[in-house]
Amino acid sequence: MTIPTAPGEALGHEDAALVALGRALISGGYRFTTVTPETHRRVLARRASPIAADLADIFGWSCPFDPMLPPPEMLALMDRAGILQPEAGLLRARIRCSTLGNQLFVHSAYPTTAADAVFFGPDTYRFVRALLPLVPVDTARIVDIGAGSGAGGLAVAAWLGNGAAVVLGDINDAALRFAAVNAAINGLANVACRHSDVLDGIEGTADLIIANPPYLVDAGRRRYRHGGGDLGAALSVRIAEQAAARLNPGGRLVLYTGSAIVGGHDAFRAEMVARLAGRNWHYEEIDPDVFGEELETAAYGRADRIAAVLMVVTQER
Numbered sequence: 446m447t448i449p450t451a452p453g454e455a456l457g458h459e460d461a462a463l464v465a466l467g468r469a470l471i472s473g474g475y476r477f478t479t480v481t482p483e484t485h486r487r488v489l490a491r492r493a494s495p496i497a498a499d500l501a502d503i504f505g506w507s508c509p510f511d512p513m514l515p516p517p518e519m520l521a522l523m524d525r526a527g528i529l530q531p532e533a534g535l536l537r538a539r540i541r542c543s544t545l546g547n548q549l550f551v552h553s554a555y556p557t558t559a560a561d562a563v564f565f566g567p568d569t570y571r572f573v574r575a576l577l578p579l580v581p582v583d584t585a586r587i588v589d590i591g592a593g594s595g596a597g598g599l600a601v602a603a604w605l606g607n608g609a610a611v612v613l614g615d616i617n618d619a620a621l622r623f624a625a626v627n628a629a630i631n632g633l634a635n636v637a638c639r640h641s642d643v644l645d646g647i648e649g650t651a652d653l654i655i656a657n658p659p660y661l662v663d664a665g666r667r668r669y670r671h672g673g674g675d676l677g678a679a680l681s682v683r684i685a686e687q688a689a690a691r692l693n694p695g696g697r698l699v700l701y702t703g704s705a706i707v708g709g710h711d712a713f714r715a716e717m718v719a720r721l722a723g724r725n726w727h728y729e730e731i732d733p734d735v736f737g738e739e740l741e742t743a744a745y746g747r748a749d750r751i752a753a754v755l756m757v758v759t760q761e762r
Contacts, residue, residue, distance in 0.1 A: 541555065549631065
């Protein structure tokens with residue numbers, strides 16, 4: 446696996462095949478909206494047959510498929526990319542492909558149980574939808590913390606259309622690999638990938654720093670899901686504190702995360718009130734109730750709900 450770390454650095458042959466596959470899907474009009482894992486499970490459970498009937502079943506619903514189903518040239522690209530998994534005379538793709546606007550993103554196949562899984566789902570769509578109207582018009586450098594598939598930073602870069610420099614940072618090498626592939630699939634060249642714990646591996650300041658970090662308490666401590674602390678907010682607190690200190694004049698931090706509400710109290714917001722005193726910032730709930738199934742776990746035994754929240758910090762000029 447080769448992870449490009451600077452704009453223009455070449456992808457390895459497997460990843461180049463994955464890029465060609467993604468572009469072939471785009472050319473063929475492929476569309477797929479990725480749902481929550483629980484919705485995904487329910488949809489699969491009601492199917493009359495588990496075997497794929499079309500490309501959305503292969504690359505979206507992660508169904509096993511007959512090798513004769515995809516076009517031969519597409520199957521050859523999958524083989525070259527190393528993403529074919531044999532299964533009882535059938536095959537299964539080790540990746541999924543989701544669409545967001547006019548872009549396509551490669552990420553981990555369902556179920557995302559591996560420790561280094563790269564997640565994409567409803568939070569990604571909410572994040573990008575909330576993010577784009579908040580991008581400063583003069584943005585020249587974007588840093589995406591915990592970039593995962595790269596959807597946030599790459600969506601902003603495409604929306605700006607001005608060749609802004611994008612740094613995609615993540616602690617997960619599998620995420621950095623997919624982020625580099627997704628930059629190439631979507632024709633975005635001025636992109637660098639950095640192995641980084643929050644901002645530790647990324648130098649300099651930025652006009653826009655964005656993050657959609659994990660915010661749940663995950664018993665398996667999977668990186669894409671576990672936010673740390675008693676209620677999952679520890680990583681979001683770290684990001685807010687470090688990123689606020691790295692903004693250029695007029696720059697913004699846009700943090701989309703989750704907060705467990707206990708007895709009507711938002712502890713993450715209270716923490717931000719203390720840590721961002723004197724700064725120009727805005728905070729709101731984007732969705733009052735997400736991942737309700739988590740309330741059945743011990744970690745959330747006292748929580749009323751988990752809210753998706755958006756925090757924007759703007760640096761004075």
